[in-house]
Amino acid sequence: MVVDAAVVGAGPNGLAAAVTMARAGLSVRVYEAAGTPGGGARTSELIQPGYLHDICSAVHPMALASPFFREFKLDERIGMFVPEVSFAHPLPDSAAGIGYRDLERTTTALGRDGAAYRDLMKPLVEHISGVVDLTTHGLMRVPRDPVGLLKYGLRSLEQGSVLRTRRFEEQQGPAMIAGLAGHVVGRQPALASAAAGLMLGALSHTVGWPIPTGGSQAIIDAMVADLEAHGGQIVTGHRVTSLAELGSARTVLLDVAAPQLEGLADGRLPSGYAAALRNFKTGDGVSKVDFILSEDVPWADPDVGQAGTVHLGGTRRQVAISEAQVSGGKHPDNPFVLASQPSSFDRSRLPPGSHRQILWTYTHVPAGSTRDMTEAVTAQLERYAPGFADVVVDSKATTAADLERYNPNYVGGDFSAGKMTVPQLLARPVPSMNPWRTPLDGVYLCSASTPPGPAVHGMCGYLAAERALKDVFRLPVPDLGPQ
Numbered sequence: 165m166v167v168d169a170a171v172v173g174a175g176p177n178g179l180a181a182a183v184t185m186a187r188a189g190l191s192v193r194v195y196e197a198a199g200t201p202g203g204g205a206r207t208s209e210l211i212q213p214g215y216l217h218d219i220c221s222a223v224h225p226m227a228l229a230s231p232f233f234r235e236f237k238l239d240e241r242i243g244m245f246v247p248e249v250s251f252a253h254p255l256p257d258s259a260a261g262i263g264y265r266d267l268e269r270t271t272t273a274l275g276r277d278g279a280a281y282r283d284l285m286k287p288l289v290e291h292i293s294g295v296v297d298l299t300t301h302g303l304m305r306v307p308r309d310p311v312g313l314l315k316y317g318l319r320s321l322e323q324g325s326v327l328r329t330r331r332f333e334e335q336q337g338p339a340m341i342a343g344l345a346g347h348v349v350g351r352q353p354a355l356a357s358a359a360a361g362l363m364l365g366a367l368s369h370t371v372g373w374p375i376p377t378g379g380s381q382a383i384i385d386a387m388v389a390d391l392e393a394h395g396g397q398i399v400t401g402h403r404v405t406s407l408a409e410l411g412s413a414r415t416v417l418l419d420v421a422a423p424q425l426e427g428l429a430d431g432r433l434p435s436g437y438a439a440a441l442r443n444f445k446t447g448d449g450v451s452k453v454d455f456i457l458s459e460d461v462p463w464a465d466p467d468v469g470q471a472g473t474v475h476l477g478g479t480r481r482q483v484a485i486s487e488a489q490v491s492g493g494k495h496p497d498n499p500f501v502l503a504s505q506p507s508s509f510d511r512s513r514l515p516p517g518s519h520r521q522i523l524w525t526y527t528h529v530p531a532g533s534t535r536d537m538t539e540a541v542t543a544q545l546e547r548y549a550p551g552f553a554d555v556v557v558d559s560k561a562t563t564a565a566d567l568e569r570y571n572p573n574y575v576g577g578d579f580s581a582g583k584m585t586v587p588q589l590l591a592r593p594v595p596s597m598n599p600w601r602t603p604l605d606g607v608y609l610c611s612a613s614t615p616p617g618p619a620v621h622g623m624c625g626y627l628a629a630e631r632a633l634k635d636v637f638r639l640p641v642p643d644l645g646p647q
């Protein structure tokens with residue numbers, strides 16, 4: 165059967181594109197290389213039966229904030245637990261920095277630096293719709309909230325430069341901001357990571373940082389169910405190697421990292437565009453370690469146990485040193501580790517009656533790293549949770565090189581599908597007001613290599629589908645709510 169739309173890749177963006185096209189009344193077929201749909205949002209029994217681990221993404225502020233998921237009404241389709249403590253940042257010589265959902269509570273806990281933290285975050289919290297609108301559509305568009313943009317831009321410039329040292333007097337505030345920026349792999353300070361970090365910080369004090377019941381897979385299952393209910397099909401176990409395999413689909417949406425596009429196009433891309441794709445740089449990698457624990461993590465500061473997400477790496481200076489080592493091709497002695505403790509909030513991740521816990525962690529490593537980071541991550545956890553090693557029942561490491569084998573979009577373990585720098589946010593993967601449209605008629609790129617970039621928000625797919633509906637079918641974006 166000739167379909168209206170062929171989608172390559174069933175990650176959150178490919179599925180967002182597929183759902184949008186199917187809801188517009190078009191026939192849709194999705195091709196996925198792996199055995200199941202999901203990309204960076206799968207959950208599986210990675211280590212032992214009955215223990216559900218998120219293989220990639222785990223915590224989903226963007227699933228509540230993203231315009232696509234708001235239209236899709238994801239929060240009505242799946243359960244999501246929003247912890248009162250969005251994130252915690254334990255420190256070697258002082259109490260942990262705690263990012264409560266309540267901004268005032270956060271600032272009170274910060275004591276002397278509370279006012280400085282409030283002054284940084286409050287304007288972003290007040291302009292959260294404008295900040296989200298900007299960060300979920302890409303930088304190449306007229307901002308809906310210029311005042312919000314100004315406040316966001318100035319604060320990003322401050323925290324992304326040497327000016328950041330002026331704001332705080334104590335250790336917690338700066339470390340908390342460095343930890344938020346650490347969701348982007350790369351040297352600190354830098355404008356792109358500061359901007360992403362401040363956006364995540366503002367979300368932590370508004371919608372919060374939710375953890376889906378049953379794991380990230382629940383998001384994918386909701387999208388697949390909607391797609392299938394509207395006639396879409398998913399073909400799994402089919403890695404597309406040439407666009408020619410897709411027959412005469414009227415439009416093609418590619419949830420593939422930009423470097424793949426040239427190969428898929430079999431030499432049909434204009435030389436300038438192909439050269440731009442070759443210049444689009446991938447970043448350093450991440451390496452995962454998942455754990456099954458006999459009990460809760462024995463955090464030295466018990467408040468850390470209330471957090472959905474924990475940033476480990478110490479002071480702002482220590483985080484900057486660690487990130488600089490990764491950029492320089494080294495595995496850091498004091499790695500920056502992101503951890504999430506989902507089973508503290510969602511017991512469905514465990515076999516019935518189990519009193520154990522699961523812990524999700526990843527850390528930054530040089531691109532293509534094959535190093536098992538279990539020892540380094542365990543040592544980092546021991547620093548802030550003495551006795552951690554004694555509660556480990558089992559663990560599994562996934563190196564950066566393994567991640568690329570698992571998902572071809574993660575070149576060298578780069579989970580952003582392209583390095584996150586300001587030039588690469590303006591040219592993702594090429595400078596254009598419509599970066600989703602490729603020079604090939606009816607072919608659109610819709611992965612995290614396009615705006616707005618990485619995270620589970622579905623916006624790259626949604627925005628690409630919006631363009632394809634308009635260009636190829638002269639159709640408006642359909643209603644996406646449950647029906």
Ligand SMILES: Cc1cc2nc3c(=O)[nH]c(=O)nc-3n(C[C@H](O)[C@H](O)[C@H](O)COP(=O)(O)OP(=O)(O)OC[C@H]3O[C@@H](n4cnc5c(N)ncnc54)[C@H](O)[C@@H]3O)c2cc1C
Nearest residue numbers: 173175176177197203204220221222223404612618619620
């Ligand atoms: C360890 C880790 C932790 C993360 N944590 C978070 C988090 O907590 N919160 C968050 O929001 N984000 C997180 N992310 C990032 C998030 O997972 C990604 O940004 C997001 O999944 C990107 O979605 P996507 O649809 O663009 O691509 P992907 O999710 O990468 O999906 C692409 C899909 O396309 C398939 N594919 C690629 N090429 C082909 C081909 N030629 N033929 C057929 N199929 C193909 C792949 O197999 C894959 O299934 C994390 C990622 C990793 C790796």
